[in-house]
Amino acid sequence: MGLGRSWPVWLLFAGLLLGCQPGAESSRAGSPVDFEHFVNWQLLGDRQIIFRSSADGDWDIYFADGFGDELRRAIADRHHNRYADPSPDGSRVLYSSSADGGDFDLFVVGIDGSGPIQLTANDLEDYSPVFSPDGRRIVFERDVDFFQLFELDLDSGRVRQLTDVPWHNYAPDWSPDGHELAYFANPEGDFDIYVIRTEHAPGQDPERVVDTFAFAQFPDFDPSGKRIAFEAFESGDWDLFTFDRESGEIRRVTRGGGDDRDPDYSPDGQQI
Incomplete structure (x- = not known):
């Protein structure tokens, strides 16, 4: 999701050793940061990771030096800021914020935290x-009663609805060529992985590619677009799996020993 990630697994846990004083723009290692469940991180340039944290009492977006102990809050306000995604060129960060009246709208900001621009303004989430x-x-x-997928053209500001169905649709991920989206949805009560064309119009049927688990979530395309990684609940915990779009094979990547969630492919597609 967003740019490719090729960092060692220990980086997922490194944030627990980083300190941040509430309201501070930057900090060094000290008291632990409370990440509250998920640590969402992404590669930025050569050295940085981006993630969300509730270190100062509300959800904010942080940058960390992957090879050091620097921690910097990207957006310095008292609102909830979540779901960060860096632009392909690494110059901007897209995120969702409650800054405009309590509901969540979309914003984009420079990688240094400058020049925030509000992209959507409504009473919806x-x-x-x-x-x-x-x-x-x-x-x-x-x-919109159910969570539906929408597309926003940044040049024209035009918003286009991609799904219009009586169930929820979550966590879209672009294919590398920009022609498809993978996401998870629950038309039958459990969650399965679906793919639609970006030219998709409401009323067309998406392709259900994974339906063998009670809960399959958070898909991520590999760099070739031929495989999709995802998390699934099986045998009492969450593990990672891959789906081969050409053969239809589902392969288990992790097994037992705790919850493994929210997979991301490395840039070369050889690691998750």
Whole structure:
């Protein structure tokens, strides 16, 4: 989701050793940071990771030096800021914020935290925005009775609804060529993985690619677009799996020993 990730697994846990004083722009290692469940991180340039944390009492977006102990809050306000996604060129960060009246709208800000721009303004909830591979469009979830997928053209400001169904649709991820989206949805009560064309119009049937688990969630395309990684609940915990789009094979990547969630492919597609 967003740019490729090739960092060692220990980086997922490194944040627990980083300190941050509430309201501070930058900090060094000290008291632990409370991440509250998920640590969402992404590669930025050569050295940085990006993630969300509730270190100062509300959800904010942070940058960390992957090879050091620097921690910097990207957006310095008292609102909830979540679901960060960096632009393909690494110059901007897209995110969802409650800054405009309590509901979540979409914003974009410079990588240094400068020049925030509000992209949506409504009384609905807009979540999980992600840049297209060319950086010209974004896709996101909007709560219109059910969570549906929408596309925003950043040049024209035009918003286009991609799904219109009586169930929820979550966590879209762009294919590398920008022609498809993978996401998870629950038309039959459990969650399965689906793929639609970005040219998709409401009323067309998406392709259900994974339906063998009670809960299959958070898909991520590999760099070739031929495989999709995802998390699934089986045998009492969450593990990672891959789906081969050509053969239809589902392969288990992790097994037992705790919950493994929210997979991301490395840039070469050889690691998750």
